[in-house]
Amino acid sequence: MIFANPLKLSKHGVLGMNMRNVDFVYAYNPRHLFPQVDNKLITKELAEKAGIAVPKLYAVVHFQHQVKLLPKLLESYDQFVVKPSKGSGGKGILVVTGKQNGYYMKASGSLFDNKDLDHHVSNIVSGLYSLGGQIDSAMIEYYVNFSPIFKDISYQGVPDIRVLLFQGYPAMAMLRLPTRMSDGKANLHQGAIGVGVDIRRGTTLGGVYHNRPIEIHPDTGKSFKDISIPNWHDLLILAARCYEITGLGYMGIDIVLDKTYGPMILELNARPGLAIQVANDVGLVPRLRKIEKMASKKLDIEQRVRFAQKEFHC
Secondary structure, eight states: TTSSGGGGTTTTOOOOHHIIIIIIIIISOOOOGGGHHHHHHHHHHHHHHOOOOOOOOEEEEGGGGGGHHHHHHTTTOEEEEETTTTOOOTOEEEEEEEEEETTTTTTTTTTEEEHHHHHHHHHHHHTTTTTOOOOOOOEOOOOOBOOOOGGGTOSSSOOOEEEEEEEEEEEEEEEEEEEETTTOOOOOGOOOOOEOOTTTTTTTEEEEEEEESSSSSSTOOOOTTOOOOTHHHHHHHHHHHHHHHHOSSEEEEEEEEEEETTEEEEEEEOOOOOOHHHHHTTHHHHHHHHHHHGGGOOOOHHHHHHHHHOOOOO
């Protein structure tokens, strides 16, 4: 891969953390708009108002005294996801895939009881997983039943598609696949696989796992190369719409493909990570600079997506 030698980073247009923060995150994301993506409850509300599908919200726990209500709130649901509304990096997310003899089951198959769930939700509300340790709320929402197209390349969890959006243009994309190590979560920091996706065709490329190139899922033994993601153009349109919804110029859009409800926005990120470049084996800087030159043209959503698919072919 081109990133093996640090001396080649600049030559290949690799975006580093400092440049990301100075030239893109803080230059194009007004500070007063950060809460729209830092708080997942606000993000969900904005998306719903715009007619964009999101996982259904079952319940919200805002205060510690509400934790004792969890058994009643969840009695109708065998599957659900618990997450902090102000969390980041996948921290604090608990995926429940079923119930068994009064216990809850994780994607890994391990079991836990009501006391464990209460403790976890209490930690979320106290701010253990939130940005800056601030008091938080626990969201309990629909567990996505992902598209069968991913069934052989995802281990006991829900894969998602990260689209990096700049000024409303899809600049790069990757598929994130859960592994045994990631405990069913599609988060690279916790051991998921990042798979590059060709912006033009919506087909998967090679991948990265623990910063090493990979083409075979370590748990399923299946190759994830050359898989065509269905309705790719429409998915990019969905991602691009988030620019008008939030007003943020630089962000990551996480999309899941549900087998019943189709594509849904999972969350938005105003400080998306940089591993997407490794997954695609290409640097972001040339693409971002090309988009900067287009900003004055004021293209609509369809035109922006068409431009990206024409210019950013792998």
